[in-house]
Each structure stands twice: as structure tokens, then as C-alpha cells.
Amino acid sequence: MSASPLPRSCVVGWPISHSRSPLIHRYWLKANGIEGDYDRVAVPPGELPRFVATIGHDGLRGANVTVPHKEAAFAACDRLTDAARAIGAVNTLWRDDGLLFGDNTDAFGFLGNLDERAPAWRDRLDHVVILGAGGAARAAVHALLGAGAGQIVLVNRGFERAAALAAAFGPKVSARSWTEITKLLPIANLLVNTTSLGMVGQPPLEIDVSALAPSATVCDIVYMPLRTPLIEEAARLGHPVVDGLGMLLHQAVSGFERWFGVRPKVTPELRALLEDDILQAGRKPK
Ligand code: ATR
Numbered sequence: 284m285s286a287s288p289l290p291r292s293c294v295v296g297w298p299i300s301h302s303r304s305p306l307i308h309r310y311w312l313k314a315n316g317i318e319g320d321y322d323r324v325a326v327p328p329g330e331l332p333r334f335v336a337t338i339g340h341d342g343l344r345g346a347n348v349t350v351p352h353k354e355a356a357f358a359a360c361d362r363l364t365d366a367a368r369a370i371g372a373v374n375t376l377w378r379d380d381g382l383l384f385g386d387n388t389d390a391f392g393f394l395g396n397l398d399e400r401a402p403a404w405r406d407r408l409d410h411v412v413i414l415g416a417g418g419a420a421r422a423a424v425h426a427l428l429g430a431g432a433g434q435i436v437l438v439n440r441g442f443e444r445a446a447a448l449a450a451a452f453g454p455k456v457s458a459r460s461w462t463e464i465t466k467l468l469p470i471a472n473l474l475v476n477t478t479s480l481g482m483v484g485q486p487p488l489e490i491d492v493s494a495l496a497p498s499a500t501v502c503d504i505v506y507m508p509l510r511t512p513l514i515e516e517a518a519r520l521g522h523p524v525v526d527g528l529g530m531l532l533h534q535a536v537s538g539f540e541r542w543f544g545v546r547p548k549v550t551p552e553l554r555a556l557l558e559d560d561i562l563q564a565g566r567k568p569k
Pocket of ligand 1: 441
């Protein structure tokens with residue numbers, strides 16, 4: 284009798300070599316004494332359907348999905364969670380009874396990160412300003428509405444994209460132009476950057492955060508570098524700050540639980556492992 288294959292999962296994207304998900308899931312496999320594996324799989328654009336057909340075979344329990352496949356994964360699923368449907372994208376796949384299921388755990392990860400790093404953020408949620416209007420902004424809006432946010436203002440380089448996103452979420456969400464940022468900051472309780480500005484290799488995010496009220500929480504979903512100029516400046520001014528690493532860690536929790544049957548913990552040790560990896564990558568010559 285042949286032994287059943289070890290449980291495994293993976294992250295699919297294009298490119299994928301930069302993904303830190305294996306570091307996270309392998310840490311949890313070891314911490315929980317589970318014999319299994321988690322890899323990176325490079326899947327070229329257009330080839331996701333061929334990949335998802337392999338889920339459910341040879342021990343492959345499911346997959347995480349990253350750029351550029353999140354919308355294709357959404358389209359490939361037989362069943363979607365409410366979060367996936369609201370966000371219009373899937374980052375976690377598994378198969379059950381032959382059917383392909385998809386979830387989007389980015390909103391959960393976004394909230395888990397804020398709760399862990401700046402727990403008082405939920406005390407003041409009347410006014411939120413989100414920079415950006417892409418997939419990450421969509422997940423943040425879904426998360427914040429679920430958390431009871433009052434008014435959410437989206438500010439994006441391309442105004443039309445912000446207006447379309449706001450319209451999709453109803454009256455609590457509105458769009459304003461990029462030039463209005465400074466006017467919006469004094470009443471914001473929470474400022475979130477979901478653009479790629481401030482990321483390694485991208486232009487800096489040039490906004491004057493001194494207009495924020497002292498109690499306002501500042502969150503950047505960029506985690507490379509860990510301390511973006513936005514986070515550095517906000518911390519210098521005494522704001523509660525939340526970097527992007529925790530979102531990556533917390534969004535991984537429910538996929539691991541589905542594939543390997545144990546709800547894993549985001550521990551300080553795991554965070555330190557990732558911080559170290561990010562610092563090392565930052566030091567490598569380009
Ligand atoms: P994600 O899924 O990570 O949100 P995305 O959908 O590509 O990625 O969205 C990237 C976001 O960063 C968008 O809000 C984008 O603004 P546009 O919609 O105007 O393109 C923003 N962004 C990227 N580069 C930018 C730049 N140089 N200046 C301002 N905003 C930028």
C-alpha cells in the first residue's frame with residue numbers, strides 16, 4: 284500500500300521568487316510538528332486555470348495567490364467567501380468535495396495587524412483617509428466598514444479609480460483628489476497608505492503628516508522597507524504607527540488552518556524571523 288502524500292501548499296504568482304510566504308508557513312509547520320511543505324510556484328499570466336486543476340491532488344491542499352493572479356483566482360472558484368466576493372479577488376484557495384473554494388484574507392490581515400500593533404485604533408473610527416484605490420485599498424475599505432468606520436475618504440493619483448471604488452461601497456465611502464490630502468488630515472483618526480509609494484525602488488510618498496491630530500494612527504501596508512519614510516515621520520511626531528509586515532503575517536493564518544488543520548499563531552518570534560529576512564534583503568546589492 285502506498286503511503287498518502289504529505290500535505291502541502293504553496294504560493295503562486297509571477298514573479299514569485301520574492302515571496303516571503305514560505306518562511307511563514309514553514310515556521311508554522313515546524314512549530315506545530317506537522318510533516319508537510321509549502322513552496323513558491325511560478326505561474327505565468329493566463330495559466331492559473333491549469334494550476335488550480337492540480338489542487339486536491341498529490342497532497343496539494345490549496346494555495347495562496349498573489350500578483351497578478353488574484354482576479355483570475357476569483358474567476359476560477361466554484362464557491363467564494365463573503366470577503367472574496369466583496370473584494371473581488373481571491374488570495375487563498377482550497378478544494379472540498381471536488382469544488383474549488385476561494386477566500387480573501389487581506390481584510391482580516393489588515394485588521395489583525397492594526398489590532399496587534401495599535402489596539403486603541405478602534406476607539407476612534409469616525410474619519411479614515413486611505414491613500415490608493417487598487418486591490419489593497421479595496422480590502423482595507425471592506426475591513427474598515429466591517430469594523431464600524433464612519434466616513435472613509437479615498438485619495439488616489441487617478442481620481443476616477445477612487446471614485447469608482449467609493450461608488451462600489453456606498454455612502455460611507457467617498458473620493459477626493461490627491462491635492463486635497465492636507466485638508467483632509469486634521470480630522471482623520473486613521474491614515475492608511477495602500478499605494479506602492481515609499482516601497483523600495485518606488486518614488487517616495489510626499490505628504491505632510493504634521494497636519495494630523497496627535498492621536499491619529501498611521502498605517503502603511505508597505506513592509507519593504509519595514510520603516511517607510513511615512514512610518515518614520517509619523518513615529519517621530521508621536522503617532523501610533525503600524526507597519527505592513529503584520530498584515531502579511533495575519534493574512535496567512537486562515538489558509539494554514541484550512542490546509543493543515545491547526546490555527547497558527549502570529550508570534551513575536553515569527554515577526555522577528557521576517558524582520559530579519561527583510562533587513563537582509565535590504566542590504567543585498569541590487
Ligand atoms: P494593489 O493591489 O497593491 O493595491 P494596484 O492595484 O496596482 O496594487 O494599486 C496600486 C496603487 O498605488 C494605486 O492606487 C496607484 O494609483 P493609480 O490608481 O493612480 O495608478 C498607486 N500608485 C502606484 N504608483 C504610484 C505613483 N507613482 N504615484 C501615486 N500613486 C501610485
